[in-house]
Amino acid sequence: xxxxxxxxxxxxxxxxxxxxxxxxxxxxxxxxxxxxxxxxxxxxxxxxxxxxxxxxxxxxxxxxxxxxxxxxxxxxxxxxxxxxxxxxxxxxxxxxxxxxxxxxxxxxxxxxxxx
Amino acid sequence: xxxxxxxxxxxxxxxxxxxxxxxxxxxxxxxxxxxxxxxxxxxxxxxxxxxxxxxxxxxxxxxxxxxxxxxxxxxxxxxxxxxxxxxxxxxxxxxxxxxxxxxxxxxxxxxxx
Numbered sequence: 456x457x458x459x460x461x462x463x464x465x466x467x468x469x470x471x472x473x474x475x476x477x478x479x480x481x482x483x484x485x486x487x488x489x490x491x492x493x494x495x496x497x498x499x500x501x502x503x504x505x506x507x508x509x510x511x512x513x514x515x516x517x518x519x520x521x522x523x524x525x526x527x528x529x530x531x532x533x534x535x536x537x538x539x540x541x542x543x544x545x546x547x548x549x550x551x552x553x554x555x556x557x558x559x560x561x562x563x564x565x566x567x568x569x570x
Numbered sequence: 571x572x573x574x575x576x577x578x579x580x581x582x583x584x585x586x587x588x589x590x591x592x593x594x595x596x597x598x599x600x601x602x603x604x605x606x607x608x609x610x611x612x613x614x615x616x617x618x619x620x621x622x623x624x625x626x627x628x629x630x631x632x633x634x635x636x637x638x639x640x641x642x643x644x645x646x647x648x649x650x651x652x653x654x655x656x657x658x659x660x661x662x663x664x665x666x667x668x669x670x671x672x673x674x675x676x677x678x679x680x681x682x683x
Binding site: 491501559560 | 574601603605610611612613615618620628660662664665666667670671672673674675676677
């Protein structure tokens with residue numbers, strides 16, 4: 456079965472610093488991969504997605520992610536964090552076995568931004 | 571703006587009550603999903619539907635049922651609410667196919683007392 460691991464439960468960075476959130480997946484083939492962001496008290500919003508092509512994908516809000524097959528990773532990055540980026544971030548892997556587009560989510564990483 | 575709307579942001583129900591959580595999307599999406607979110611456990615799939623009147627169990631269907639009589643509406647039913655069903659419930663929808671990503675509602679925080 457597919458699975459997603461986000462090794463960091465909580466990360467704190469200073470405003471203006473760079474950010475990298477880690478995501479490792481387990482899947483038998485090249486998966487669909489997603490990053491979502493959840494602001495407090497809200498639902499999740501899709502930041503970016505990857506299936507094939509260029510391994511560096513650009514998303515909304517200045518985020519990017521890099522797919523590394525050899526490491527089974529899909530890490531999320533941002534060069535300069537803003538206070539409004541404080542939120543919870545979820546990595547997800549899509550199930551290719553059906554057309555239902557079902558996704559499995561990681562447990563999330565909470566980002567705190569220091570002034 | 572395209573939307574997934576969950577009828578209630580907060581609900582408080584008593585143990586043993588039958589509870590209905592409603593979700594409506596206006597994007598003509600084929601797929602709809604119900605997840606629950608608990609601290610430290612991430613999002614866990616309860617049920618999903620890829621067509622009207624079609625449903626499939628997710629990872630934690632016990633104690634829940636669903637109904638999809640119209641394409642835009644997907645209801646989650648707690649047949650007899652229990653305290654361990656206190657959680658945040660998230661509805662999502664997506665187009666048919668793989669790799670399209672979800673659009674989420676804002677969630678319903680359910681407390682069972």
